[in-house]
Amino acid sequence: MLDPGHGGEDRGAHGPKGLAEKAAALEIARAVAAKLEAAGFQVDFTRDDDTFIPLWDRARKANEEGADLFISLHLNAARARAARGSEVYFLSLGQGDDDELAAAENAGAGMGPGGSSPDSVVASILDDLAQKAYLQDSERLAVAIQNQLNRLAGIKERGVKQAPFIVLRGAAMPAVLVETAFISNxxxxxxxxxxxxxxxxxxxxxxxxxxxxxxxxxxVRRRAVEGPK
Ligand SMILES: [Zn+2]
Incomplete structure (x- = not known):
């Protein structure tokens, strides 16, 4: 399950020339899907147009469809314009490596009709436990993706990180959040x-x-490939 970050009224971060994170994330998701489908994977999206999807509904959709992996795609933003490259995160249940970034990415939680308040997150403690069972696999997936992105960017060492991203909490499968590049650069x-x-x-x-x-x-679970919806 590919999860293009943000959407609709939640534009996410934006570049100095105005590129919106929500649009760039969707393009990246489509590119990932094209490569995975060519390799025989079955791919689905939490959104495939410019729609607002509450953070909670994203992992829920992956759970309902029995997805093997949940990959949330985002663009990073930093005050330092020179910041560049990719960072791959998996969930931290407590304090993370970049809580400022997590707060920015979690901001969409309160938006939109049916947007959940942080209070209702407390009620999702069982969801937290769901991802907890997959943290080791999530870390391995994060490392595998980070290594490939480092090669692309020509960066030797960039370890994976952990942060309390709400969108990852409910996923009952290995789940990562990719900050693909710095849209602020x-x-x-x-x-x-x-x-x-x-x-x-x-x-x-x-x-x-x-x-x-x-x-x-x-x-990878073997399933009958669904026809067009
Ligand atoms: Zn984002």
Missing amino acids: PREEQKLKDPKFVAKVGDAIAQGVRRYFAAGNGT
Whole structure:
């Protein structure tokens, strides 16, 4: 299950030239899907247009469809314009490596009709436990994807990180959040508008998924492929 971050009234971050995170994330998700489908994976999206989807509903959809993996796709933003590259996160149940980023990504939780308040999150403690059972696999998936994105960006070492992202909490499967690039960096914003770069990013993330399974992590459930909806 691919989860393009934000959507609708929740635009997410934006670049200095105005590129919206919600639009760039959807393009990246489509690129990942193209590569995964070519490799024989069955792919679905939490949104495939510019719609607002509450954070809670995203993992819920993945659970209902029995997804093997949940991959949330985002763009990073930093005050330091030179910040660049990719960061892959898995859930931290307590304090994380970048709680400011988590707060920014969690801001969509209160938006939209049916947007849940943080209070109702407390009621989702069982959901928290669901992801807790998958944290080791989530970390392995994060490492596999991070390695491929580092290769793409020409960065040697960039460890995976943990943060309390709400969107990951309810996922009853290995789940990661990819901050694909810094939309706040003028050069990376420009690259994100280039379909060739977006295709490379999609290929890197898909390669990470393939390596995760190739290393014997997790199993892909065999299901009848659904027809068009
Ligand atoms: Zn985001």
